[in-house]
Amino acid sequence: MLTSLIKRLEHFLPLSDPDKEWLNGLVSRSDEFPAHADIIREGEVPAGVFVVTAGQACRYKILPDGGRQILDFMFPGDMTELHGLLLKENDHGIVCLGPTTVARLDSDRLIREIISHPYVTVALWWNSLQQGAILRERVASIGRRDAYTRVAHLLCEIFERLRLVGETVDHTYMLPITQVELGDALGISEVHANRMLRRLARERLIATDHRVLRIPDQDALRAAAEFDARYLHLDGAPRAVLDALSASRLLP
Amino acid sequence: MLTSLIKRLEHFLPLSDPDKEWLNGLVSRSDEFPAHADIIREGEVPAGVFVVTAGQACRYKILPDGGRQILDFMFPGDMTELHGLLLKENDHGIVCLGPTTVARLDSDRLIREIISHPYVTVALWWNSLQQGAILRERVASIGRRDAYTRVAHLLCEIFERLRLVGETVDHTYMLPITQVELGDALGISEVHANRMLRRLARERLIATDHRVLRIPDQDALRAAAEFDARYLHLDGAPRAVLDALSASRLLP
């Protein structure tokens, strides 16, 4: 069931019950992967469209010197590009961080039938836009912010993304990633990632207990992070889009 | 005229004359901007779809401390996201680096009519995919490569992108960017960008003459850059896509 994906899409625009049923009906199979299992390998032929339904994964690249750069995290409701269909080769891999459940969509049907579901079309379109925005913000973070701000910023972003799919409780969430992964995502070393986390904890901007992260004062953390959630484009669709959809004019 | 855009798209799949005429017919106006003029400002309401037809621009973000991160360069044939239509606010700005000509597309017609041009649809789809891939490679570069490799890598990428639209001669192209901009794009300082360029020149991997860059030995530069062009996805559409299109099955 694509509950998380649907929840996320509905932050942009409402979906009808038939739309949701259609989406859920696209799931051709659901697999559970153990931690560190590759869902998609760089260089291989793309194999369809996948949706993370539980657990967490990340997109990554391995560089010639063996270093790894994590490009983005994938939480429940995140999916691979619709577009795997168009390319001959994956330019990055996707690996599970912990035990992860992945739904596979029937991409033939998706392509063939999506046109009759304009609300879903637009919502998935927004989804791909948001992905790009997240990536751009990451470039800005890694390129121009210091390690401390980068860590704080990513923690804010993860909070927002998990909140959208109901994976937060109060100001608390399961921190799904190790410090190595945090470093690999932010272009810093594991050791430095640890120091920055400790500093954030010392300054009472975060509190960690086992794998649970608590944000006692979200405003304070956001200030330290220079975090401005607008880049996530969470305000919902512009009226013009909704009007066009309800008039069935946006897509014939 | 969208000559460069069309040239670029045809590296993915062939377009028919009617398709090209339709694309060119979408241009509602063409404006010339001077250097440093903003085409799109961060935070403003998106204003349609733009295509760079001559000159060069860049996407960028300004951080709270005044620092700038350049997210990507835009050369002739590069366009803004199709999707500006869906969002309420731009998450980044676009500014001209030199004198630049920008075509504005009639986005209403684009949305309404694109469906009757499946080859164009798929080509633009590929285009947005490639944009994502470029951004991901930038994350990997900034996050995990040293400054020397980053500079070399970007120079290789720019060469490929300009080559696609016929803006290179032999192994030479107009280097359209200053060293400040190079630094802002790669997350390094202007001074260090200069040193890396000088080192590349000293090692005979590049030669600069005014604003013209020559790559005497492309293999050597690529080796120094860890550059592997596969992430640009230049091989053209998979046969399955072409077959589906010619059978008119990919899009009804």
Add this chain to the structure above:
DNA sequence: CGGGTCATTGATACGTATCAATGTGCGTGG
């Protein structure tokens, strides 16, 4: 209880930022 993964901390090395100064080419106005 042992071994593995992950977190933590200190000491040191290195890459890159920053500051400062000079050089170079080019367009503009006198």
Add this chain to the structure above:
DNA sequence: CCACGCACATTGATACGTATCAATGACCCG
């Protein structure tokens, strides 16, 4: 036509952020 100013490139000296190396500690699972 030349002098000025301005943007950009270049180079050296120094400071700082972060990587790396190394060792220990904490926790979990079989």
